[in-house]
Amino acid sequence: MPEMHAAARSFCTGRAYRALAGRWMLPWALQGLDPGDHVLEIGAGSGAMAAQLLRAHPRLRVAVTDYDPGMVATAARSVAGFGDRASVQEADAGALPFADGSFDLVLSCAMLHHVLHWENALGEAARVLRPGGYLAGYDVLDSPPMRLLHLAEGGQVRMMRAGQLDVELRRLQLTEIRVRRSAAGLVARFSARKHPGACHG
Numbered sequence: 341m342p343e344m345h346a347a348a349r350s351f352c353t354g355r356a357y358r359a360l361a362g363r364w365m366l367p368w369a370l371q372g373l374d375p376g377d378h379v380l381e382i383g384a385g386s387g388a389m390a391a392q393l394l395r396a397h398p399r400l401r402v403a404v405t406d407y408d409p410g411m412v413a414t415a416a417r418s419v420a421g422f423g424d425r426a427s428v429q430e431a432d433a434g435a436l437p438f439a440d441g442s443f444d445l446v447l448s449c450a451m452l453h454h455v456l457h458w459e460n461a462l463g464e465a466a467r468v469l470r471p472g473g474y475l476a477g478y479d480v481l482d483s484p485p486m487r488l489l490h491l492a493e494g495g496q497v498r499m500m501r502a503g504q505l506d507v508e509l510r511r512l513q514l515t516e517i518r519v520r521r522s523a524a525g526l527v528a529r530f531s532a533r534k535h536p537g538a539c540h541g
């Protein structure tokens with residue numbers, strides 16, 4: 341599994357990035373969607389977005405996950421003040437340890453480009469959503485500058501193109517699919533809904 345470079349890791353856990361992630365990038369990634377009662381964040385990094393969600397929605401419960409134990413420890417500190425409304429655990433987005441239909445919203449921000457088989461992570465997100473629940477987030481797209489950046493970091497990369505993301509969300513039989521390119525086409529924001537009539541499994 342590709343590892344995050346130490347410089348990228350320290351950037352993602354730094355004070356400035358965390359403030360930006362919680363206050364600005366979270367609402368941008370949520371695209372006005374109601375998080376419901378129970379949210380899963382995959383690849384949650386520092387936990388800045390989860391902490392902001394918990395602050396903004398006093399009855400919300402959030403399951404915060406990341407596959408990197410160091411990030412899990414940082415995220416645990418970020419949400420420590422929210423008691424049993426937050427749970428934090430180590431989990432690979434490609435093999436989530438949750439039952440089908442567990443969450444109202446799955447949030448994935450800047451994580452899929454770290455996952456070689458990002459299709460598996462999307463499949464798992466769709467599986468753990470309840471019928472009618474939403475997947476939302478954003479990620480960087482395959483492009484020469486992004487490939488160069490991540491190769492320079494020493495990571496193995498297999499980034500998605502916007503069209504591939506759209507195709508994969510359709511293949512998963514999600515509805516209300518939106519893939520919107522931003523930042524001169526380097527990034528895509530996405531949202532999709534699990535069909536309200538979908539069966540679990």
Ligand SMILES: C[S@@+](CC[C@H](N)C(=O)[O-])C[C@H]1O[C@@H](n2cnc3c(N)ncnc32)[C@H](O)[C@@H]1O
Pocket residue numbers: 341344352361382383384385386388389405406407408411431432433434448449450451454455
């Ligand atoms: C660029 S950081 C983004 C963190 C956070 N989502 C944010 O926007 O602030 C990417 C995160 O994805 C995590 N990650 C990478 N591959 C993963 C995988 N297969 N499963 C779960 N998390 C993963 C990394 O450990 C890292 O914390």
